[in-house]
Amino acid sequence: MFTILSKREMAQGTVVENVISAPRIAKKALPGQFVILRVNETGERIPLTMADTDPEKGTITIIYQVVGKSTALMKTLGVGDSFLDIAGPLGKPTHIEKVGTVVCVGGGTGVAVLHPITRAFKEAGNKVISICGSRTKDLLILEEEMAEASTECNICTDDGTCGYHGFGTDLLKGILDSEKVDLVVGIGPVPMMKAVANLTRKYGVKTLVSLNAIMLDGTGMCGCCRVSVGGKTQFACVDGPEFDGHAVDFDELVMRLNSYVPQEHESMNLFEHKCSCASAK
Amino acid sequence: MTEKAQKVSRQPMPEQAPEIRRNNFLEVPLGYPPQTAQLEASRCIQCKNPACVKGCPVGIDIPGFINFISQGDFAGGIAKIKETNALPAVCGRVCPQEAQCEGQCVLGKKGDPVAIGRLERFLADWERNEGVVKLPQKAPSTGKKVAVVGAGPAGLTVAGDLILKGHEVTVFEAFHKPGGVLLYGIPEFRLPKEILFAETNYLERLGVRFECNFVVGKLASLQELFEEGYDAIFVAVGAGLPTFLKVPGENLIGVYSANEYLTRSNLMKAYLFPQYDTPLIRAKNVVVIGAGNVAMDSARTAMRMGADSVKIVYRRSREEMPARVEEIHHAEEEGVQMFLLTNPVRFIGNDKGHLTAMECLQMELGEPDASGRRRPVPIKGSEFVMETDMAVISVGAGANPLLTSTTPELALNKWGYIIGQPDTGKTSMRGVWAGGDIVTGMATVIQAMGAGRQAANSMQEYLTLGW
Ligand SMILES: Cc1cc2nc3c(=O)[nH]c(=O)nc-3n(C[C@H](O)[C@H](O)[C@H](O)COP(=O)(O)OP(=O)(O)OC[C@H]3O[C@@H](n4cnc5c(N)ncnc54)[C@H](O)[C@@H]3O)c2cc1C
Ligand SMILES: Cc1cc2nc3c(=O)[nH]c(=O)nc-3n(C[C@H](O)[C@H](O)[C@H](O)COP(=O)(O)OP(=O)(O)OC[C@H]3O[C@@H](n4cnc5c(N)ncnc54)[C@H](O)[C@@H]3O)c2cc1C
Ligand code: SF4
Ligand code: SF4
Ligand code: FES
Numbered sequence: 194m195f196t197i198l199s200k201r202e203m204a205q206g207t208v209v210e211n212v213i214s215a216p217r218i219a220k221k222a223l224p225g226q227f228v229i230l231r232v233n234e235t236g237e238r239i240p241l242t243m244a245d246t247d248p249e250k251g252t253i254t255i256i257y258q259v260v261g262k263s264t265a266l267m268k269t270l271g272v273g274d275s276f277l278d279i280a281g282p283l284g285k286p287t288h289i290e291k292v293g294t295v296v297c298v299g300g301g302t303g304v305a306v307l308h309p310i311t312r313a314f315k316e317a318g319n320k321v322i323s324i325c326g327s328r329t330k331d332l333l334i335l336e337e338e339m340a341e342a343s344t345e346c347n348i349c350t351d352d353g354t355c356g357y358h359g360f361g362t363d364l365l366k367g368i369l370d371s372e373k374v375d376l377v378v379g380i381g382p383v384p385m386m387k388a389v390a391n392l393t394r395k396y397g398v399k400t401l402v403s404l405n406a407i408m409l410d411g412t413g414m415c416g417c418c419r420v421s422v423g424g425k426t427q428f429a430c431v432d433g434p435e436f437d438g439h440a441v442d443f444d445e446l447v448m449r450l451n452s453y454v455p456q457e458h459e460s461m462n463l464f465e466h467k468c469s470c471a472s473a474k
Numbered sequence: 475m476t477e478k479a480q481k482v483s484r485q486p487m488p489e490q491a492p493e494i495r496r497n498n499f500l501e502v503p504l505g506y507p508p509q510t511a512q513l514e515a516s517r518c519i520q521c522k523n524p525a526c527v528k529g530c531p532v533g534i535d536i537p538g539f540i541n542f543i544s545q546g547d548f549a550g551g552i553a554k555i556k557e558t559n560a561l562p563a564v565c566g567r568v569c570p571q572e573a574q575c576e577g578q579c580v581l582g583k584k585g586d587p588v589a590i591g592r593l594e595r596f597l598a599d600w601e602r603n604e605g606v607v608k609l610p611q612k613a614p615s616t617g618k619k620v621a622v623v624g625a626g627p628a629g630l631t632v633a634g635d636l637i638l639k640g641h642e643v644t645v646f647e648a649f650h651k652p653g654g655v656l657l658y659g660i661p662e663f664r665l666p667k668e669i670l671f672a673e674t675n676y677l678e679r680l681g682v683r684f685e686c687n688f689v690v691g692k693l694a695s696l697q698e699l700f701e702e703g704y705d706a707i708f709v710a711v712g713a714g715l716p717t718f719l720k721v722p723g724e725n726l727i728g729v730y731s732a733n734e735y736l737t738r739s740n741l742m743k744a745y746l747f748p749q750y751d752t753p754l755i756r757a758k759n760v761v762v763i764g765a766g767n768v769a770m771d772s773a774r775t776a777m778r779m780g781a782d783s784v785k786i787v788y789r790r791s792r793e794e795m796p797a798r799v800e801e802i803h804h805a806e807e808e809g810v811q812m813f814l815l816t817n818p819v820r821f822i823g824n825d826k827g828h829l830t831a832m833e834c835l836q837m838e839l840g841e842p843d844a845s846g847r848r849r850p851v852p853i854k855g856s857e858f859v860m861e862t863d864m865a866v867i868s869v870g871a872g873a874n875p876l877l878t879s880t881t882p883e884l885a886l887n888k889w890g891y892i893i894g895q896p897d898t899g900k901t902s903m904r905g906v907w908a909g910g911d912i913v914t915g916m917a918t919v920i921q922a923m924g925a926g927r928q929a930a931n932s933m934q935e936y937l938t939l940g941w
Contacts, residue, residue, distance in 0.1 A: 221693055231650060237742065237751040238650075263751055278650040280687035409742075412648050412689055412876055414714040415734035419725055426718065426725065431876060445725055448827035452727045456753035463748050 195230070195276040198252060204332040208258050208302055209268050210244070216251030218243075218281050224289065224309040225403070225435055228253065228281030229411045232266050236277065239263050240408045240430075242306040243282070253281075256305035256334070262460040283411040284434050287401070289313045293375040296368055297323040297343065298361045298389050300381025304335050306403055307380045312342035314378075320344050322368060326361035326381075330354035362388045369396045376401070379438060383447050390438030400438035404429045407452060421445050484586035485514040492807040496777050499662045499745055502804060503567075508548075511596040515543035518588045521580060526590060529578030531924030532631075534558050536575060536590055543593060552597040553608065559594075560634035560677070561627060561923065563602065563669045564656060566595025569920045570798050602672050609679060613640035618937045621646060621704040623690045623877070626654020627919045628710035628910030630674070631926030632933070633682045639934050643681070644704075646688040649741065654712055655911075656919065658741035659733075661771050663778070667740075691877035696884075696906060706905050706933050709884075709892065710926065713911035715872035719763065723821030724867075728755060728829030732768045732868035739775050757864030760784045761832060763818055764868035765795040770802060772866040773810045784810045785860070789817040789837050789850040815839070815850065819857070821865065832860050871916050884908075891915060899929035907933055 194214070201210040218228060227242045245254035257264050270276075287310045295314045299307035304325050315321045323343035327333045328351045340346040347364050348356030357364055362385075368374060369392070377400040379389035386402040393400040406418040406429040413431035420429050423440035427433065488504040489495075495502050506514065518540040526536045535554055542551030555562045571577070571591040579587035601607055618641045622629040625647035637643045651657055652674045656665060678684065690696065696707055716731035718724055735754070738744040742752035760776040762769050765788040773784045786805070788795060791814050795802060806812070815837040822831040836856035839848035873890035885893045885902035892901055892908040899907040909925030911917060 217693060235743075235750045237753075278687050280648065280650070280689060282692055283689065409734060409737060410649070412692075412714070413874055414716070415737055416716040416718065416731040417734045421725065445827075449725065449727060451827070452755075453753040456747065460748050460751060460753070 195279045197270055197272055197274050197276075200270075200272050203256075203334045204258075204327070206259075207332065208256060208305075208334055210254060210256045210305075211267075211270075212252050212254050213276065213279070214251060215253045215279055215281075218279065219246045219251050219253050220248045222246045222253065222282035223286035224313045225287030226282035226284050227411075227434065228255070228279050229283060229408065230255075230276045230280070231278040232263065232270070233277055236266070237263055238409060238411070239267075240283075240405075240411060242403070242434075244305040244308055246309075253279075256302065258302040261457050262464045265461070265464055280411065284430060285432070287313065287378075287435055289317050291318045294320045294322065294373060295376045295378065296365060296374050297321060298326075298365055298377065298379045298381070298385075299324070299339070300326050300361060300385040301328075301332070302334070303381030303385070303403075304339060307378065308335055308338055308342060310378060310380075311339060315342060315344060323347065324349065324361045324364050326350065326385075328352065360388070361385065362392050365389065366392060369393070369398065374398050377438075378402075383443055383450070386438060386441075387443040390441065390443070394439050401435050402438040402441060403434045404436060404441065404446060405434070405450075406430075406446060407450060420449075482513055482517050484517070484589055485510045485592075487589075487592055492809070495663065496774075496808040499778055501666050502663050505599055506592055506596045508596075508600070511543055511593060512546065514589050515540045515593060517581065518544070519581070525578040525580055526575045526588070529575040531574065531920045532559050532927050534575075534594075539597065540588065540590075540593060543597065548597055548600045549608070552601045553610075555594060555597060556610065558927075559923070560631060561673050561919075562594050563598030563673060564627070564665060565920055565923070566591045566593075566598055567665055567669075568656075568660060570918060572799065574920060598669075602669070607672070607676055607679075609676075610638060612638055612680065615642075616640040616937065618642065618705045619644070619703055620933065620937075621699045621707045622710065623696075623707065624648075624654060624710040624712060624910075624912075625652030625674070625684065625686075626710055626712050626910060626922060627656060628922035628926040628929075629654070629708065630677060631923040632708045632710070632907075632909075632930045634677055634680070635927065635930035636933060637677070637680045637682050639937075641937060642683075644683045644685055646690050646699075647684060647686045648689045648711075650686050651741070652684050652686065658737045659768065659771070661736065661740055661775055663774065664771065689876070691880040696877075696881050696903070700905065706907070706937060708899075708926070708929055708933065709877065709901070709906060709908040709912060710910040710922070711874065711877055711912045713871040713891075713916045714874040716867070717870045717872055718867060719818060719869065721818060721820055723823060723829070726821050726823040726829045727827050728757065728823075728862075728864045729821055730864070730866045732762075732764070732772045732866050733871070735772055735866045736768070736775065739779075745775070745779060754779065755864055756780050757862075758782045759862045760864045760866070761787050761813075761818075761860065761862045762866045762868060763787050764870070765790075765797055765802075766868065766870070767797045767801055768871075769866075769868040770797045770805045770810075772868050774805055774808060776864065776866065777808050777810060781864075785813050785862075786810055787813045787816050787818060787832075787834065787860075789815065790847065791815055791839060794847050813860075817850065817852065818865075822859070829863055829865060830861065832862050832865060834858055834860055871911075873912060873915075889915070894925075894929075897928060898932035899925055900932060905936070
């Protein structure tokens with residue numbers, strides 16, 4: 194049973210953290226890997242990166258943004274409730290090695306995915322400079338955890354309510370101009386990852402991005418998660434989710450992420466309608 | 475006896491009418507009522523040396539179970555079948571009987587063979603509807619532990635066989651439910667899932683443990699399963715790798731692999747969206763590329779999802795179509811059109827990335843190729859454009875490397891399939907057997923079960939005598 198042991202709301206309730214009992218997965222998972230879970234019998238298979246694992250306690254941590262029906266449904270689960278299914282660890286773990294200086298750029302909920310990777314790069318003896326960004330102060334997540342996981346941590350917000358006033362890419366440019374960087378890891382919304390990759394390309398600095406393509410099985414069986422990398426079709430679930438940012442076709446990824454927009458709206462409207470009916474009773 | 479066989483003709487199976495069934499996901503053939511089953515059973519002449527049995531890959535005592543039906547002892551009949559086949563309700567429905575048991579039946583020489591598959595289905599359905607599925611006697615516990623990787627027909631057969639021999643059996647399955655292709659590939663209207671659940675439930679009652687959501691190669695390797703105390707492992711992970719055409723535009727929205735399309739629809743029940751959360755595009759103008767059973771299943775699913783037009787696009791001619799005759803017949807009855815000697819060369823989309831059309835080339839048949847079938851060759855200048863808002867690619871499957879790439883000890887052939895010894899399924903790795911589609915490439919349910927049976931026998935020998 195995949196029981197929820199703790200629940201924390203962040204970013205004004207738009208982001209939720211769950212610590213879940215999943216002893217076998219916790220023992221095996223490495224930074225960068227994800228799970229696919231299902232809330233209930235009618236639920237879809239939702240891919241989520243593990244933001245943390247504790248092999249001793251037998252737990253995994255997920256941090257998800259509430260964006261549609263399934264994540265809204267997940268938010269209704271409390272401590273003591275369980276997920277029906279969790280499969281994992283899936284995907285290739287991040288290749289962690291000592292390279293010198295690593296800059297980790299995270300946007301929005303991407304910071305949650307970036308956190309264990311940041312920590313692992315630091316533990317491997319790298320100088321790790323992190324940049325955590327969001328639209329506004331209240332939407333920032335894991336600032337303290339990221340500060341602890343990195344050698345140096347920078348905060349930025351689009352509206353200037355916290356840290357640097359502007360985009361993470363501005364900060365990244367400053368760093369690239371002032372020191373030698375060996376690797377950049379960029380994880381966040383697709384436009385952000387695209388901007389990071391476009392910037393680092395000019396500097397010739399290797400850049401990893403994590404692709405959140407729509408997935409189904411997560412084992413390379415269906416091809417739903419296909420992405421174009423260097424002109425070749427790859428399956429994000431088994432060949433990734435991390436890829437060389439300079440080779441990724443981000444526009445195609447954005448396009449494919451929009452495959453089911455009408456259905457997603459239909460599903461969400463129905464869910465909100467049911468919820469408001471239930472609470473009106 | 476012989477006289478009687480000539481008097482009674484092969485009993486037809488009642489079916490849902492095409493114009494009704496193309497709008498629902500309920501099963502198409504409805505099954506024999508008991509009187510019809512008995513009448514059909516009376517046609518069997520009870521051969522002393524029955525040819526039909528040799529045509530069945532698991533060697534069911536066919537005259538034996540048919541005799542029970544003739545006498546009205548349905549409980550006796552199903553018990554007879556279950557001595558050798560754990561999944562009769564499935565096999566009765568999806569076996570290509572014309573190429574197996576019924577293809578060998580002596581009555582087929584002069585007239586129509588006995589409807590063995592339909593009778594098998596009848597008994598299995600009768601038993602399930604009675605609600606008294608009898609459990610056979612298990613051998614005393616041996617203390618040995620067997621791991622089965624993959625809960626498709628091959629894996630389920632090994633589990634069913636070895637649990638009866640007194641071993642402890644755990645089936646590890648990547649998906650959240652057991653069944654393999656029977657669950658995520660073959661649609662409800664051909665194989666109601668309730669039947670599959672009854673069959674896996676039966677195995678559970680026999681004591682088989684299912685560990686779902688368990689991706690072997692990720693959560694544990696084969697080596698690690700041995701370290702956890704398993705004495706023997708059967709690998710039956712199927713041929714789960716989609717084949718794409720590698721033509722431009724294949725990543726447009728609306729282009730699916732058959733694996734994705736059918737998994738969304740069957741396993742995730744997307745045809746019941748929005749009661750079920752998984753979405754699926756409801757297209758008007760569907761093309762399905764390929765002409766095997768998988769293509770027919772995709773086409774008939776798209777029809778039921780409300781398409782105005784569904785076309786099978788196939789580069790060879792009708793004779794080469796690999797699907798069962800019955801599937802093609804059912805598809806055409808439901809309004810699926812055949813575009814033969816046609817090959818897609820490019821998908822075309824709009825500015826939002828949605829598929830709008832497919833460019834094709836007309837083909838003609840040339841010299842025979844390696845497969846012995848005449849090779850389709852493009853006719854120069856025959857390009858034409860077909861309007862479509864959804865394409866399902868069903869041109870075959872390959873070996874998924876997820877497990878094998880983490881297990882260097884397993885010898886593979888040049889296509890990545892596991893090499894198993896022909897009569898036993900023994901692999902190059904000590905204590906490991908393999909069978910089903912991961913050894914042969916995509917074949918049939920009953921062949922996978924046959925491979926499971928052979929492996930189970932060999933594993934039993936190993937567990938009692940050694941490698
Ligand atoms: C490998 C991977 C790791 C991820 N890790 C995280 C994470 O740590 N935290 C987090 O908040 N989100 C993560 N995501 C994204 C998360 O899976 C989606 O936000 C979620 O599926 C949305 O479901 P929904 O029903 O709430 O929203 P919907 O309304 O269904 O969808 C909203 C958007 O999410 C995307 N989406 C929908 N279904 C899927 C699907 N089956 N797979 C992937 N994307 C989908 C689409 O772009 C869609 O437009 C990850 C995705 C992938 C592929
Ligand atoms: C759409 C479709 C229609 C078909 N129609 C017919 C028909 O009418 N008649 C017929 O005889 N045959 C038909 N076939 C073929 C038949 O279904 C297959 O030959 C048969 O299912 C193969 O059985 P299997 O046990 O080898 O593998 P599968 O049925 O493929 O099962 C393999 C199982 O292993 C699991 N798995 C994979 N990797 C792992 C892993 N790493 N760890 C754990 N589990 C894993 C999979 O999730 C799956 O459940 C059809 C196939 C398809 C796709
Ligand atoms: S299992 Fe298949 S081949 Fe064997 S008797 Fe039954 S229908 Fe025929
Ligand atoms: S070959 Fe035909 S007639 Fe003879 S036993 Fe088998 S089913 Fe009966
Ligand atoms: S999710 Fe099916 S192949 Fe990646």
